[in-house]
Amino acid sequence: MNITFPHFIELLLITGIIIAIGIPLFGKLPNTRPFSKIDPVEEEFKHLLVRKEELLLSLKELEVDLQADKISIEDSDALRSKIEGEAIAILERIDELKKNIKKHGRSASKNFLLA
């Protein structure tokens, strides 16, 4: 059987691919886990940080709207107190989570969530 140039290239390609995807499978790797388990408390904390950020952005936007005379002072005050109320609730929950984690560590997070 004659080995032509394309065949040689194909052989090279397939060898290269097998080596590339095979090395991690057969090489020595540290025994680490690439993905940590989803921790509900950590997820809630992450989510609350995003919500807090969104509320702060809303407050900033409200300020811009007030400056641009898009909204009356009364309306702006009413909306601000509503957003601030939500933000305070979120900040309180964040603090609560932080305190509990400081006190009991991450392992207590599940119990805390249930409580």
Add this chain to the structure above:
Amino acid sequence: MNDIGEFTLMIALATSLYGTVAYVMAARGNRIDLYLSADKVPLITWACIMISSIALWKAFFTNDFSLQYVYAYSNIELDYFYKFSSFWGGQKGSLLFWALILTSYMMVVHIQNRSKNLIVVPYAMAVMLAITCFFLFLLNFSTNPFERIPLPPEDGRGLNPLLQNYWMVIHPPTLYLGYVGFTVPFAFAMAALISKNLDDAWIRLTRKWTVVSWFFLCMGNLFGASWAYVELGWGGYWAWDPVENAAFMPLIVATAYLHSVMIQEKKDMMKVWNMSLILLTFVMTIFGTFITRSGLIQSVHTFDEATLGYYFLGLLFFIIAVCTALIISRLPLLKSKNELDSFLSREAGFLFNNLLLLGIAFATFWGTIFPIISEAIRGVKITVGPPFYNQVNVPIGLALLALIGIGPIIAWRKATWSNLKKNFLKPLMFALIGGAILFPVVPLSNRSEIYTYIAFILCIFVLSSMLIEFYKGTMARYASSETYLGALGSLIWNNKRRYGGYTVHIGVVMIYAGIAASSSYGIHTEKRLKIGETIEIRDYMLRYEKLAAIQATSVKTRIIAQLAVEKDGKKIWTARPEKEFYKGQNQPVSEVDVRSTLASDLYVILADFSEDESATIKVYHNPMVKWLWTGGWIIALGTMVCAWPDRLEQRRRLERLKLQKIVFSPAQE
């Protein structure tokens, strides 16, 4: 090279199959070895498909007619520019092109998320690789672009003359960039569902992908309309052809998604709705592909060898079934904690906008599939033409236009009477004054003209509300800036999403105005002319000067009519419409000549000619068509602003991660 191209297609299929399985196993078993191994697959698959693509392009450029695909879509005389685009001129090459774009996107996603180690990433990569597998399966076993001809002919059949147009070089890749782009948010949505990681992280990860894909889809539709306008020679740009609809529907659903996703980000609501919308967008892109490749519908846009219907139908049903099952099983996790504060708020406006957009999408979908259903059930082929679409979509479209104007000026959460009065008064006043000025000028003799009049009033309302937004924002910033331009610049720079979005809306308004005017006030006339005779339309007089024949290439002959165009007795332009005859093609191709201004287009067609040099000339006067294309470029500008990297947002994200790390660091254990 053909052998290598065919071989790498097979290798790409094998590696992407491996990658799909390995990524899922790595995520489920939390195995680093499998993850690192699977992580090589995106690059390998992309490289293999790139090699296949280069092989096919090389075959086109070297006139290798031993490949059936090159024989069918090229010939020796074909311009290099079109040899390049012949790659996607037929079904086989276009599928390879799809796979190339998909794997290129996958590479970018892979690089973007390599060090993030989020659980959704391997699942998203697995979904993208699984979709790649589907296309590679078709390319290897059903529609191979490297299929050989045992006895290669000396020359090819050539590219369809209708496709030998510069818009046809740009339009398909742009559309594909949009179509394929939605695979990324879809894959992340699926990944979020599979991994039960259902906060809005996947939305933030794919926000830019959605905006960019939407932009390409939008421009793809516009470029397609441009091609139809200059190449098909019927004086219009949109005919509600099923294939046009197939590209239009995902755009509409994606627009709904783009808006509703903002409510989820802002108020943590509508999770199920957003999830459904992105899945529906992707389903619509596959449906569009099904329409063009199933052979069910005959259109200038479908592929000649459309034989892949069952495969795409199978994929469609599979995706719908899996997505529905996943959404239902994750319903408790997708429940929103918040509710709408008021129906008189911007959130509610977005909700209504979504309903209207879905109404348009559904009406278009129904009009597209009804002839297929009718033929399948009753054996009667029914054509659903523009009157149906116009009757349903125009009123909904007008309501949507009003909402574009209302959205930015109504308050988030809850609008009050004072808010409405403050922000609505001026735009409403401008709209009413505009309406009063236009009233004696525009004709109002039929329903279409009345709709157009309403559209103009609404366009003025929206445009003035947008411009007032820019004005108010600039004036508020002017206090801290030296110049008005500086204030405007910093306003846009610091609120890219908001003002980029407004810019896109200005582009949309221009498109609305262009469509309304050109579809209602367009007129046309036709006359058989001898040399020296004239034809008149509106204020223009066209004098037929001569007819010339030019042998452009050995396969193409051009017959050109020359007409001097006069306005108020003064010559303003020379029109040169032509007919092109291609060797081996039965039908000649019309090449229209257009004089385009913002006010109107003068569109001249050489419909027919005879040996005595008399010719039938058709002239269209289409008002404001240029507004459509200009609106497109404004949309491009707005999208660029929206998609521009936001340093503040990056900083906020990093701060969040830092805080998270401090609180959840192992030292806490």
